[in-house]
Amino acid sequence: MARTSRAHVTTRPLWRWRHNPLRRHSDVxxxxxxxxxxxxxxxxxxxxxxxxxxxxxxxxxxxxxxAHTVSAELTENAAEGSPVVAGYDVGKVWVTVRWTAADGSTRTGLAKADPTSTTGSRLQVWVNHGERLVGPPxxxxxxxxxxxxxxxxxxxxxSTGVWGAGWVIRRQLMRHRLDEWDAEWRQIGPQWRNFSGGKG
Known part of the structure; x- marks a missing residue:
């Protein structure tokens, strides 16, 4: 008895792949x-x-x-700059810095520096190919x-989206299968009742 039950449990998940008279096209x-x-x-x-x-x-x-880094020079004391009020650099200040571009020209811009930095101090800043200050990558x-x-x-x-789509499709197939069963039962049901009534 246990052997039969174990065989049934083993083959049940693959029943749609096996040839049998109960398998429908929708099952495949x-x-x-x-x-x-x-x-x-x-x-x-x-x-x-x-x-x-x-x-x-x-x-x-x-x-x-x-972007690449260049060495820039503070043109003012950091104590005179505006404080940074957002982001990871809160506690630093905005100061004007000056650096030499690749073409030899002098550029200026605003950069973040420690509040104790003084005029003439140097720091590394990031600039793009247009020699404009950018944030560090x-x-x-x-x-x-x-x-x-x-x-x-x-x-x-x-994965969740694909599984959800598959679930919806399977529900549609189940509804289709139930409609097929209802249609077949409407054909076979009267014959079954007549057979049962005649046997009784």
């Missing part, structure tokens, strides 16, 4: 849909996460390539963290 379609959904859910989620992570990494790499460690976090966020979102 559903089996393929289930296989496709699980495949896309697992592999598609991983690939989507990897692609999103690579896109973020390439964006950060482009930002790093588009993310470091390699920060870029790696953002890449991993993006991949970890996108992968389950894509």
């Amino acid at each position: 379609v559903e089996a393929w849909i289930v296989l496709a959904v699980w495949t896309v859910t697992l592999l598609g989620g991983l690939l989507a996460g990897w692609a999103a992570g690579q896109a973020v990494d390439q964006t950060f790499a482009a930002r790093r390539a588009a 993310p470091s390699q460690a920060e870029a790696t963290f953002e890449t991993v976090m993006t991949a970890a966020l996108v992968a389950p979102l894509v």
Whole structure:
């Protein structure tokens, strides 16, 4: 008895793939849909996460390539500058700095400096190819963290979306199958009742 039950449990998940008189075309379609959904859910989620992570990494790499550091000189005491009121640099102040561009011209702009810095002090600032001051690009460690976090966020979102779409399709197939059963029962039901009545 235990052997029969164990065999039944083993073969039941694959019954849609086996030839039997009770299997319908919709059962075969559903089996393929289930296989496709699980495949896309697992592999598609991983690939989507990897692609999103690579896109973020390439964006950060482009930002790093588009800027470089130069040595700038404060043209005023930092105590005379405006305080930074937001972001990670709260506690620093905005001061005017001067640096020499690649073409030899002198450029000026606003940069963040420690409040104790004095006129003539030097600091490293980031400029783009147009010799305009820009914020520092993310470091390699920060870029790696953002890449991993993006991949970890996108992968389950894509997998959940694919699984949800598969669930909706399977519900539609179930409704179709129930309609088929109702139609067949309307044909067979009267015959069954007549057979049962005649036997009685």
